[in-house]
Amino acid sequence: MSRIRDNYENSRCLKIKKWIDGEVDLLASGVEIEAPEEAKEAALPESDLPNPAWQPGMRRPKAAKRRRRNRDGRDIRYFRRIYQLMSVFLCLAIIFILLWTVSYLPAFGNAGNPDNNEVSARYIESGLQETGAVNIVTGMILDYRAFDTFGESCVLFIASCCVLVLLRIDAADGDARARKRLREADDRVFEPKNDVILQRCACVMVPLIMVFGIYIILNGHLSPGGGFSGGAVLGSGLILYLNAFGFKETERFFTEKVYRRVTLSALTFYCLAKSYSFFTGANHLHSGIPLGTPGAILSSGLILPLNICVGLVVACTMYAFYTLFRKGGM
Amino acid sequence: MRFFEMILLLSLIVCAVSVGLTKDLLTSIVIFMSYSLIMCVIWVLLQSPDLAITEAAVGAGVTSILFFVTLKKIRAIRREGRHEQDKG
């Protein structure tokens, strides 16, 4: 008898019953939300919130607070149960409707599908003569749809500005709080410095990654790649270098001033190079630069400089994200 | 080739489900990285090498690095908070 009871207590049936009663959350039961030690501390009644930003002035008598917390917690638990059921239903309904739609779509890989229309035919047939780019995708995104790409570079710039606003630590106001945050953000104390394996590997890898990134950017109109992918490769190379040798080495050539100058000049050049078509009646651009022979590296007019601009913006943005996350500044 | 693609697509689903069900955040980030790499191979099979290069550099590289740094940052903040509790 007791064995059956043990089985029941370990079975899924009881777990599902508990989940329906709202006692356990199957999805989040063991997910790391707080540290395990702190979870144990939180089980004790006197434990405090492990929060550095928690002000002592906000504290109320603990019993009232706990009661209030429990009430809030119960409300949220009820809400959570209904919410989970509703969201499961919603997801299943969405998947069902979308799959039903997919079953009416035209077959995969068929040349007669309606999305293979005259737009792509035009790009393929006259793209080489009009843009000079051998890679039709690059010719499309940097010549026919250049404003789209410009907007996207601006999106990257704006995103890095927002991350800067959120994560920047101003060292100028020297009160204790800012100094504490600065020390907290300077998390190099927790990592092994001068890791020999990492440094030796970086000595070999970083030049190769850099050369590969530059190759991808410069060959964007001839082979697969272009500004976006090459810029991301360059940015990852910079991040690897930073990880191996620390901030002191990278700050010799990449500071906030360099970031601002490079990004602004690249975006301004892009803007000026493409936006004068508004003065010529917004028709197709003739940059005046000869298109050259298709396949040569100095060909296809403005595409090569624009590729370099996009690559610089992407590389700087990736590196800026990383340094802002690491230490709250560049 | 179709068979290979089928295997890749199925492993994509396996990766996505296990990202959702893994308890440890670090493990789920690593699985997410492998998800991006499988996606990169699928794009080579779908004849778009531009997307494959971008996904390999951006999806598997930079996004995962940002997740790792966020995790490290959160642990550093937590350690700092506990340190201060011990002192005070």
Next chain:
Amino acid sequence: MGAPLFVNMEETISIILFGIGFTMLLLHRNLIKKIMGMNIMDTAVYLFLAVKGYINGRMVPIVVDGIQDVSAYINPVPSGLVLTGIVVSVSTTALMLALTIRLYERYGSLDLDEILIRMKEEERP
């Protein structure tokens, strides 16, 4: 419904991935897991778009040997769209992760419910 779904295998898989990502976004309480679910939804949409541009037995849209026939290359339009989308998804991910770090600094938790409870407590006089 079964046979077309198997023929359009890639589209079906991308819809399922979208559903998995959406479920993660709704059901997980951990903020980092939510962001991952959002990323999975992103890639599912990109997979759907890129599959729509594929044509059986044709080449990458890079002009080889001067052949400029439509019947030789796949559709370049979805590739261009997805290429811009991938890079934008990184910037949105970075922005969301920065917001997560700020929330953790303020409330000391990654759990959305916990954060909501603490916000309520602080609003009370």
